[in-house]
Amino acid sequence: MMGAWAAFADKLLGRGDSAVTVPPFDGALKPNQLLEEAEAFAEAPDAADLASDGSDLYVAQGSRVLRYRNGEASEIAAFDCPVTAICALSGGDLAVALDGKRVRIVGTAREWAGFNAVNAISPGANGALLVTDGSLGHDCGKWAHDLMTLGATGRLIEIPGDDGQPRELAGGRAFAFGACQTSAGDVWFCESWRHRIVRAAGAPVLEALPCYPSRIVAASGGGFWLTAFVARTQLVEFVLREKAYRERMIAEIDPRYWIAPKLRSGATFLEPMQGAHIKTMGVLKPWAPPVSYGLVIRLGADGQPLYSLHSRAGGRHHGVTAAVELGGWLYVLSQGAGRILRLPLAKLDSELRS
Amino acid sequence: MTPILELRQATKKYAGVPAIEDVDFSLNPGEIHALVGENGAGKSTLTKVMAGVVALTSGQMLIDGEEVSPRTPLEARNLGVAMVFQENSLVPTMTVAQNLFLGHEKYFNRLRGVYIAAQQFLQTLNFDVSPTATVSQLGAAKKQMVEIARAVLHDAKVIIFDEPTATLTPEEKKYFFDLVLNLKKRGVSIIFISHALEEALLLSDRISVLRDGKNVVTDDTRNFDRDRIVKAMVGRDLSQTVYGQRKTNARARGERLLSVQNLRMGSMVKNNSFSVFAGQITGVFGLVGSGRTETFKVVSGVIKRDLFHGGEILLRGQNARFRVPAPAVRAGVAYITEDRKVEGFFETMSIARNIYMGFLSKWAARRPLVSRSESAEIGERWIKALNVRAISKDVKVVELSGGNQQKVVIAKSLVQDPDLIIFDEPTRGVDVGAIAEIHALLNRLADEGKAVVMISSYLPEVLALSDRILVSRQGKVVEEFSALEASEEKIMYAAIH
Numbered sequence: 143m144m145g146a147w148a149a150f151a152d153k154l155l156g157r158g159d160s161a162v163t164v165p166p167f168d169g170a171l172k173p174n175q176l177l178e179e180a181e182a183f184a185e186a187p188d189a190a191d192l193a194s195d196g197s198d199l200y201v202a203q204g205s206r207v208l209r210y211r212n213g214e215a216s217e218i219a220a221f222d223c224p225v226t227a228i229c230a231l232s233g234g235d236l237a238v239a240l241d242g243k244r245v246r247i248v249g250t251a252r253e254w255a256g257f258n259a260v261n262a263i264s265p266g267a268n269g270a271l272l273v274t275d276g277s278l279g280h281d282c283g284k285w286a287h288d289l290m291t292l293g294a295t296g297r298l299i300e301i302p303g304d305d306g307q308p309r310e311l312a313g314g315r316a317f318a319f320g321a322c323q324t325s326a327g328d329v330w331f332c333e334s335w336r337h338r339i340v341r342a343a344g345a346p347v348l349e350a351l352p353c354y355p356s357r358i359v360a361a362s363g364g365g366f367w368l369t370a371f372v373a374r375t376q377l378v379e380f381v382l383r384e385k386a387y388r389e390r391m392i393a394e395i396d397p398r399y400w401i402a403p404k405l406r407s408g409a410t411f412l413e414p415m416q417g418a419h420i421k422t423m424g425v426l427k428p429w430a431p432p433v434s435y436g437l438v439i440r441l442g443a444d445g446q447p448l449y450s451l452h453s454r455a456g457g458r459h460h461g462v463t464a465a466v467e468l469g470g471w472l473y474v475l476s477q478g479a480g481r482i483l484r485l486p487l488a489k490l491d492s493e494l495r496s
Numbered sequence: 497m498t499p500i501l502e503l504r505q506a507t508k509k510y511a512g513v514p515a516i517e518d519v520d521f522s523l524n525p526g527e528i529h530a531l532v533g534e535n536g537a538g539k540s541t542l543t544k545v546m547a548g549v550v551a552l553t554s555g556q557m558l559i560d561g562e563e564v565s566p567r568t569p570l571e572a573r574n575l576g577v578a579m580v581f582q583e584n585s586l587v588p589t590m591t592v593a594q595n596l597f598l599g600h601e602k603y604f605n606r607l608r609g610v611y612i613a614a615q616q617f618l619q620t621l622n623f624d625v626s627p628t629a630t631v632s633q634l635g636a637a638k639k640q641m642v643e644i645a646r647a648v649l650h651d652a653k654v655i656i657f658d659e660p661t662a663t664l665t666p667e668e669k670k671y672f673f674d675l676v677l678n679l680k681k682r683g684v685s686i687i688f689i690s691h692a693l694e695e696a697l698l699l700s701d702r703i704s705v706l707r708d709g710k711n712v713v714t715d716d717t718r719n720f721d722r723d724r725i726v727k728a729m730v731g732r733d734l735s736q737t738v739y740g741q742r743k744t745n746a747r748a749r750g751e752r753l754l755s756v757q758n759l760r761m762g763s764m765v766k767n768n769s770f771s772v773f774a775g776q777i778t779g780v781f782g783l784v785g786s787g788r789t790e791t792f793k794v795v796s797g798v799i800k801r802d803l804f805h806g807g808e809i810l811l812r813g814q815n816a817r818f819r820v821p822a823p824a825v826r827a828g829v830a831y832i833t834e835d836r837k838v839e840g841f842f843e844t845m846s847i848a849r850n851i852y853m854g855f856l857s858k859w860a861a862r863r864p865l866v867s868r869s870e871s872a873e874i875g876e877r878w879i880k881a882l883n884v885r886a887i888s889k890d891v892k893v894v895e896l897s898g899g900n901q902q903k904v905v906i907a908k909s910l911v912q913d914p915d916l917i918i919f920d921e922p923t924r925g926v927d928v929g930a931i932a933e934i935h936a937l938l939n940r941l942a943d944e945g946k947a948v949v950m951i952s953s954y955l956p957e958v959l960a961l962s963d964r965i966l967v968s969r970q971g972k973v974v975e976e977f978s979a980l981e982a983s984e985e986k987i988m989y990a991a992i993h
Contacts, residue, residue: 155803155804155805155806156804156805156806157806157808157817158815161757161758161805161807161808162758162805163757163758163769163807163808164757164758164769165755165757165769165771166755166756166757166769166770166771166973168769168770168771168966168973168976169749169752169771169773169964169976170749172976349813350755350810350813376758446751
């Protein structure tokens, strides 16, 4: 009873779960333009994921898998449906997720089904695969629907290396997106709609992010690269608390024009005007809340942010969903721009690590 | 040239203890004379003698060569000497205009006329203060402006400013300096007490340095530099230890201890968001009215945020909403006020009791009975730890110098073993010796892993100490600088534009 009263008071006064607040981008997350100014490595429209085996870069692009060797792209596999995730395995194999429904080892008959929206695959311990199935209710491409319906059906699944049955490590998650095996033997994964990284066992690693995290991969020298496909805004937070509004918006408005996060923005005037989304003298004010955003965060071994790379409101390199290291470079996939970017690792570490 | 004001062999003793002793001092017509010295050096006593607040025990005071002995401020003002006190001497329940004309009222006063006259006068000084505003509603800087305006209004030949710029923002300081130079052009002589030595060097014609109640040296300003003044003030070479080098070796960020998200409080704090990390000194700079003090007062429970949609404060990731300071103290948050005389200590209580009060505010629940011996032990420990210069732990705080009072206020908070320590203008009205000690203390606390917030209006201090600098403007943090990228120009630009 008291809990109900407290919840009512919170809703009335805008406190607790009803507080429409967003953590600031400061400290290690202080905005810069490094991602926006990053070198464009390749144009990759429809690309969904990146992977590296230490010598080549692999890109899941549409229904194909491309390999970039010495800057040249070649197709190494093609499927009849979109590839939604890709992972290079230690034995030289590639694992792919097909349409989010199946996971297959390329060039073999090994395939697992029973998924709905596989958005990331990563190597686990003892040859296992860690698979994040974002939502049981919505397909990969409908992640915004999942957010707007406050979906919490995501799963973290382990496929054993001995081809055993997939095992659910965590379920009922608010959009599981990207997992990794830590050197300490833990499994961490991102729970995007709760803006956090959590351990498979349940304890949080990093909470209250000002963004929706996506994939997480190990970084050389310890720690991790965490990508975030969009930043949180007070307006979206507000909409997420307004059930009736959301239901009507979902029912009546074209999803392209929802008040919801997007991988890219600014293409049409029909997009909803965000508060303070103002252009003065042709320049978008830097404090305008972004509909879309580009962000890569370097985490330490303890999961705490060390520094970050940004493409801010008004930029192009938004909707970042994957990052991998290869040959002294950090390759970043900006799905919003349909482009693969790269940045020199040594320079980033020397200039940004405090 | 006959000095307009002169003191010869001036001695003032309190209960047999000399506050000033055999001081010779002269002020020439149209001169700006800076008076500098550590807290307790006797500057305030010397000027209070001139302003008729206290009488000399022995010695002479001359105005225009004639011996005088004003016994009240009114007598001194009639002799042409007015003083702008460090402590506010305005009547808080009266309006600005009424305060300006207080003591100079006509038999029949028309309030509207008074307001118009006050408005015109304030405009000539370029002071942005409403004559109809009640003084109690004004901030420290505006009260200071009214004090200054009152002295100027009464056409004094000698105006004594006691720490006039301590509460002013850099922009207001510029106005003030222009005002002082204008007064000088009009032939007014000015005595200027300041701890900001750069101001003394910039503004004055001559500088007198007091130490331990004695005039150590008086010389033309051109013969002084900062080091010489500091050496004369403290009797040792502090050189660049105070506000010395810009910080280039910033500490690494620790845990995010405090996350303020979209905080709102009236018209002062508007959708303010920022973080504070452990193991660092986070400097907070902003002009008066930028909402920095109010923000941290909300964080520490001194004032409340807005009732509706007031934002969130997360302490170690947990939601914190302090309605009064006590739970904040228990949660490890300490706020050390900018206004120590009003909010910082119980002035008639001893040092030990004051510190013990701080201790009890956190640990009282474990102690049903107050222990005198514990109070004495804690008092002595902190007096030693912070090097509070006092005869004993039983000395009343009101009898200490500003620097030592500040140390007591700090001890009162540190005894609570806080994790987040918010220093609001920690060195305001504090002498250079104590400033160096307070700075060392801030550094030590950050090295120990505490999250230290330092709100300061003094840019060299912010630059010298901060590992990370937040700039506040119009109720919110608008810019963040690392120690490496920060500069005075960048910070000021962010604070104003």
